[in-house]
Amino acid sequence: YPLTSIPDYYGIDALLTEEHKLIRQSVRDWVESFVMPNIDEAAQNHTDLPNLMKELGKIGALGPYIPEEYGGSGLDQISYGLIMQELERGDSAVRSAASVQSSLVMFPINEFGSEEQKRKYLPKLASGEMIGSFGLTEPNHGSDPSSMETYFKDMGDHYLLNGAKMWITNSPLCDIAVIWAKNEEGKVQGLIVERGMEGFTTPETHNKWSLRASKTGELVFNDIKVPKENLLPGVTGLKGPLSCLNSARYGISWGVIGAAIDCYCTAVQYSKERRQFGKPIGSFQLQQKKLAEFLTEITKAQLLCLQLGNLKNDHKASPAQISMAKRNNVKMAIDIARESRQILGGMGIMGEFPMMRHAANLESVITYEGTHDVHLLITGLDITGFNAF
Numbered sequence: 001y002p003l004t005s006i007p008d009y010y011g012i013d014a015l016l017t018e019e020h021k022l023i024r025q026s027v028r029d030w031v032e033s034f035v036m037p038n039i040d041e042a043a044q045n046h047t048d049l050p051n052l053m054k055e056l057g058k059i060g061a062l063g064p065y066i067p068e069e070y071g072g073s074g075l076d077q078i079s080y081g082l083i084m085q086e087l088e089r090g091d092s093a094v095r096s097a098a099s100v101q102s103s104l105v106m107f108p109i110n111e112f113g114s115e116e117q118k119r120k121y122l123p124k125l126a127s128g129e130m131i132g133s134f135g136l137t138e139p140n141h142g143s144d145p146s147s148m149e150t151y152f153k154d155m156g157d158h159y160l161l162n163g164a165k166m167w168i169t170n171s172p173l174c175d176i177a178v179i180w181a182k183n184e185e186g187k188v189q190g191l192i193v194e195r196g197m198e199g200f201t202t203p204e205t206h207n208k209w210s211l212r213a214s215k216t217g218e219l220v221f222n223d224i225k226v227p228k229e230n231l232l233p234g235v236t237g238l239k240g241p242l243s244c245l246n247s248a249r250y251g252i253s254w255g256v257i258g259a260a261i262d263c264y265c266t267a268v269q270y271s272k273e274r275r276q277f278g279k280p281i282g283s284f285q286l287q288q289k290k291l292a293e294f295l296t297e298i299t300k301a302q303l304l305c306l307q308l309g310n311l312k313n314d315h316k317a318s319p320a321q322i323s324m325a326k327r328n329n330v331k332m333a334i335d336i337a338r339e340s341r342q343i344l345g346g347m348g349i350m351g352e353f354p355m356m357r358h359a360a361n362l363e364s365v366i367t368y369e370g371t372h373d374v375h376l377l378i379t380g381l382d383i384t385g386f387n388a389f
């Protein structure tokens with residue numbers, strides 16, 4: 001479909017700067033040339049795109065808001081959002097790779113790391129030379145991370161780390177993992193675990209029907225001796241990992257608009273070309289209802305993200321506001337992926353079209369970074385003051 005058909009129904013582009021539009025265009029061009037021609041095969045074969053992290057590094061998609069002195073680009077939050085949107089138009093796996101590296105690995109090192117940690121890790125993470133993963137979720141504790149069991153003990157000249165993390169994006173590929181564990185007082189702290197440390201393994205999770213172009217696995221810590229300089233000194237408590245989630249959830253809110261746009265544009269074009277009963281199917285009211293609702297929901301999601309980005313640029317976005325955007329926009333995108341597939345009839349189940357892939361990916365996206373229901377409860381708490389967890 002022609003790129004000019006990408007919806008901007010409320011003229012939101014007028015609210016972007018020239019720099020925003022240039023950044024969006026450069027990521028869009030890269031997605032068109034690198035992701036779109038290869039993604040169906042990668043997803044069908046359950047393989048990741050070759051050299052994905054280095055390619056993302058080359059286009060400046062890793063840690064775009066990290067200061068330039070540490071290898072980032074010092075960009076604003078709307079630029080970050082636009083990058084995520086374009087990446088997820090290609091595939092949620094590509095946005096996931098950039099989300100984890102940027103918001104879950106570079107963000108905590110930049111916010112809570114020592115000067116030595118920032119200089120050691122951030123430039124290599126920004127270029128994609130080093131791959132990071134983020135370990136919060138455990139086999140027995142997903143929505144309730146404060147009950148985590150992974151712990152470390154102070155052994156004098158090092159920490160001794162034991163436990164396991166599950167469902168970890170890029171764990172089988174990672175060079176380092178920012179992981180969250182309890183100290184001897186039961187307080188959550190962050191540690192940087194490096195591949196090669198004795199007792200550290202990263203088994204892959206096989207047979208996913210979702211995010212098939214992304215690697216997922218475990219992080220297993222068996223009596224690992226972690227050097228003391230690998231503790232993140234700047235934060236104690238669950239607010240450490242949850243602040244990272246604020247950044248990643250914000251990026252997802254933008255990202256999923258990209259997946260929805262890809263499905264919408266495909267459905268519009270198909271509905272104009274496919275003829276039944278002697279007419280284009282786009283001339284039938286029932287198909288028009290679907291398309292009209294898609295455009296309405298995409299437009300609402302775009303406005304939500306743009307204002308959330310403004311709030312974030314001013315450091316005024318509350319976790320509950322971010323939660324609302326994550327929940328609303330992921331639901332919007334998964335609904336559009338499922339409904340738009342129907343517009344394509346039987347063709348909609350084929351790999352030549354993106355709907356099934358996006359719909360399957362979005363089943364993970366609606367679950368990770370806080371499930372849809374957890375985000376509902378966060379809004380419920382914000383409204384009423386009553387904790388319903």
Ligand code: TGC
Pocket residue numbers: 095096097099100134136137142143144145146169237238239240242243245246248319368369370371374378389
């Ligand atoms: P609660 O008692 O409410 O809070 C504990 C402490 O944390 C503070 N806090 C936050 N701080 C910053 N940002 C937030 N969003 C925060 N939410 C809470 C809070 O102020 C408190 O601080 P303090 O100083 O008083 O101690 O915590 P709770 O145990 O009741 O849990 C709350 C709940 C359920 C909302 C939270 O734990 C939650 O969000 N659960 C969902 C877990 C989740 O999202 N996991 C994501 C794992 S990472 C992932 O999925 C990556 S996928 C990436 C990809 O591939 O793209």
Ligand code: FAD
Pocket residue numbers: 100133134135136137141142143144166167168169170211216364367368369370371372373374377388389
């Ligand atoms: P559970 O917490 O067991 O929830 C099961 C169901 O119960 C859900 O529907 C949930 O909404 C509901 N529920 C739970 N508590 C309540 C309640 N109080 N009230 C009402 N309903 C409730 N984690 C990481 O740390 N790092 C990663 O990189 C990462 N990548 C991931 C990649 C993929 C592909 C996937 C699928 C997950 C990833 N995750 C990652 C884990 C993800 O964050 C968790 O799956 C998610 O937080 C939910 O946890 P859970 O799967 O244990 O579900």
